[in-house]
Amino acid sequence: MYGNFFPEEFERRWHNLISEYGLSENEWLQKTYGIKEMWASSYLNDKFFGEIRTTSQCEGIHSLIKNYISKKCYILELIHNFNEALTQYRTNELLSDFKSLFTTPVLTTCLQDIEKQAADIFTKSMFKEVRCEIEEAGKLNVVTHSVNNNEVKVRINKYRQPGRECEVQYDKATKKFACDCRLFESRGIPYCHIFCTMRHDHIDIIPDTLVCTRWTKNAKKDYICSVTSAETNSENIAGIRYGALATLCFTLCESASKNRDDFMEIRDDIFGLIQKLKKRRDPDSNVLSNACMVGDPTVVKTKGAPRQNRWAIKSRKCSHCTRCGHTIRRCPELYSRDVLHTGHH
Structure with a gap:
């Protein structure tokens, strides 16, 4: 609106x-x-464009590719540079997946239950947009509110703009929302009018009807499951599978590394899966021993001279007779020699 x-x-x-x-x-x-x-x-407004309109996607790709291409670029260099750009795309995607899965945003809005659920559902970039809509809901006022069986109708206007109203319809049975602005249909995220209605009716859970799978953290998982058998061996699908497995392994590693028993169990399970896949690909391959697996480091004594007790008393040693217990000043041999020499005189 x-x-x-x-x-x-x-x-x-x-x-x-x-x-x-x-x-x-x-x-x-x-x-x-x-x-x-x-x-x-x-x-x-009721058409879904995935936030892409006109030629914005092509312009974004061109702005990236032009950094790797020049007028005097050879074909071989062009292919190499294009692969570099593609690698950068994939790296950025993996980095975004990692941030979405392993970072927790700070809750800043007054609707913290809804905000926390949005942070768990949507990717990091899309959650920022959803949070903006939750904040905008605080600027909206409910003008009228009517209930007819399961159908709820709410008319809403904006602060300092009372003349511009829109109507939100909500079905309690099907949990479906519909707004005059149709921005949910075009953007795929709940809009501020819907959050205002949820706040007014004390709804603290985002229904599934307001969640577009494309913007969720599990979007890749659902996409891979929909791939037909004819596409299962393409390089594009292999790259998507790699990204999906990498994000799952990040979650597994983070949880298992915090406890030694969990680490040992997951390590053995992963080792077993590796051996299973190797045998499936090559039945004649050698099976690695458990000694090849990585475990906790063994605690060993440090190298260098052995540590000495700083408080230990060193025994006194005579520099003349090399016996312990006295010094040269009180050496018995020298004493007896001096006595004999004195008596002789």
Whole structure:
């Protein structure tokens, strides 16, 4: 609704514009108006575009590829640079998956139950958009609220814009929401009008009808399960499988590494799976021993001179007779020799 017009409002503004400038006989404007459903946002709000409109996706790819291509680029260099760009795409995707799975956002809105569930469902980038809609819901007011059996109708306006209203319909039985703005249908995320209705009716759980699988953390899992048998061996599908398995392994490693027993169990299970796959690919391959597996490091004594007791008393040793217990000053041999020498004189 805000930032977009309803079809009725579009019609009113269009005719006012044509009348103001006397363009009713303009052939180009008449032709453009005839295909308004193909370009006017008011008629496209119920169409899902995955946040891609016009040539934005192509322009985004071009801006990335041009960094690897120059006018004097050879074919071999072009292919190499293109592979580099593709690798960067895949790396960014894995990094985004990692951040979505292993980072927890700080809850900042007043609807923390709904915000926390959104953080668990949606990817990190999409959660930021959903959180903005939850914040926008605080600026909306409920004008009227009516209930007829399971059907709930709520009329909503925005703070300081009381003249612009929209209606949200909610079915308690099917948990389906429908809003005049149709922005949920076009963007695939719950819009602020829906969150305002949920707040007013004390609904603290986002229903499945408001979750678009494309924007969830499990989107890859559902996509891979839908792949037909004819596509199972393509390189594209192999790359998707790799990314999906990598994200699952990240979760497994994070949980198992915190406890030694869990680590040992998961390590043995992974080792068994590796051997199973190797045998399936090559029945004649050698089976690795458990000694090849990585475990906790063995605690050993440090190298170098042995540690000495700093408080140990060293025994005294004579430098003349090399006996312990006395020094040269009190050496018995020297003492007896001195006595004999004195007596002789």
